Amino acid sequence: MLKVTEKPGIISFAGGLPSPQTFPIEAFADACEKVLRGGGVDSARASLQYAASEGYRPLCEWVAASLPWDVSPDQVMITTGSQQGLDLVAKVLIDEGSRVLVETPTYLGALQAFTPMEPQIVGVASDAEGVDVDDLEGKAAPTLRTGASVTPEGPRFLYVLPNFQNPTGRSMSEARRAALVARAAAIGLPLVEDNPYGDLWFDHPPPPPLTARNPEGCIYLGSFxxxxxxxxxxxxxxAPKAIMPKLLQAKQAADLHSPSFNQRVVAEVLKDGFLDRHVPTIRALYKRQCHAMLSALRTEMAGLDVQWNEPDGGMFLWVRLPEGMNATELLPKAVEHGVAFVPGSAFYADHADPRTLRLSFVTATVEQMGVGIAALARAIREQHGA
Ligand SMILES: Cc1ncc(COP(=O)(O)O)c(C=O)c1O
Known part of the structure; x- marks a missing residue:
């Protein structure tokens, strides 16, 4: 499907690619030079050598110091993208037939990481503020009957994205975070918190992570x-210290370590508060793009019963089509009109809502936004009337 949506001439709101305008090329060029020539030949050679599975120590220290709770660098593992973190968590915590809870909807890449371990993935009801804590309690019950099968033990964990979620763009409120962490701790349910978008807020930073409230009950994933x-x-x-040896074992089996050179270059780039200067430029760009998309939606969808949310950050927003429509069936018509999106059904563990779809507002330019949303509205009108 992504191949179709990436055809030349198509305005794609489908991909989850960050805007390449934001890549700090000069900072990387300087950092590469420093890693290879700035610290003498032994340091340059070390950057090209095998290295520790835990990660480059100064980078682990940077991560520990950057988080808003007390983290020892010994609890940090550098992963090959946070996607690898999901894979390692799946390998260590899931057995065939065990239960895993996810939000409704949730990140497709997490469903893909968990599925090979053959768990029973159960969606927990979620609303504009995130996970429904009462539904969680039911789904986390020690014995749960879903369809023909019964899982005789509690879930291994709940996978949760509190900030500018992929795919919906929604964020959990402070009250919901507090309630979720308290309930999870009370029933002994580990949380796997995935936070690749938390720094991409538009006007106000989101409330502190779930892990900051109960570090011993959570595994936290971050991304560069x-x-x-x-x-x-x-x-x-x-991760809590007790589980680190198992995660390290899985990491060693997967790829020994994440690329030494990349880790040293990133550690060099991050020196002297680079992100404090760089990330505000990404926030400003994405905020502009988001507002352009929202304004085009307001204009072009007038008179159609289409709903969408207004995210406070991140890269995505979530659309619900009029009653009776199906986003997967709409996609070929939209592509005919020159615009692409991802049908929402890909993001559900169970009981998909066929009316939903995900739009990324960061890859297309502000100029393309109006044209693309107008094309989407035309496709909806045609399909709806059909
Ligand atoms: C929610 C979520 N988690 C994890 C990832 C993986 O990110 P990466 O492996 O590039 O760190 C993504 C990427 O889009 C994502 O949206």
Whole structure:
């Protein structure tokens, strides 16, 4: 499907690619030079050598110091993107037939990481503020019957994206975070918190992470993909000390370690508060693009029963089509009109809502936004009337 949506001439709101305008090319050029020539030949050679599975120590220290709760660098593992963090969590925590809880909807890449371990993935009801804590309690019950099968033990974890979620763009309120962490702790349910978008807020930073409220009950995943560049394939995982040896074993089996050179270059780029200067430029760009998309939606969808949310950050917004419509069936018509999106059904563990779709507002330019949304509105009108 992505191949179709990436055809030349198509305005794509489908991909989850950060805007390449935000990649700090000069900072990387300087940092590469410093890593290779700035510290003498031994340091240059070390940057090209095999290295520790935990990650480059100064980068682990930077991660620990950057988080708003007390984290030891020994609890940090540098991963090959946060996607690898999801894979390692799946390998260590999931067994065939065990239950895993996810939000409704949730990140497709997490469903893909969990599925090979053959768990029973159960969607927890969610609203504009995130996970429905009462529904969670039911889905986390020790014995749960879904369809023909029964899982005889509680879930291994709840996977949750509190900030500018992929795919919906929604964020959890402070009250919901507090309630979720309290309920999860009370029933002994581990949380896997994925936070690649938390720094991409428009006007106000989101409330503190779930993990900050109960570090012993959570695994936290972060990423350099959205604040520096995704091609680096660097992310990180923060986990309770007791589980680190198992996660390290899985990491060693997967790829020994994340690229030494990339880690040292990133550690060099991050020196002297680089992100404090760089990330505000990404926020400003994405905010402009989001507002352009929202304004085009207001104009072009007038008179249609189409709903959407207004995110406070991140890269995505979530659209619900008029009653009776199906986003997967709409896609070929939209592509005919020159615009692409991702049908929402890809993001559900169960009970998909066929009316939903995801729009990315960061890859297309502000100029393309009006044209693309107008094309989408034309496709909806044609399909709806059909
Ligand atoms: C919610 C979420 N988690 C994890 C990832 C993976 O990011 P990366 O592996 O580039 O760090 C993505 C990428 O789009 C994402 O949206």
């Amino acid at each position: 993909s959205k604040v520096l560049a995704p091609g680096l394939r660097l992310g990180f995982m923060v």
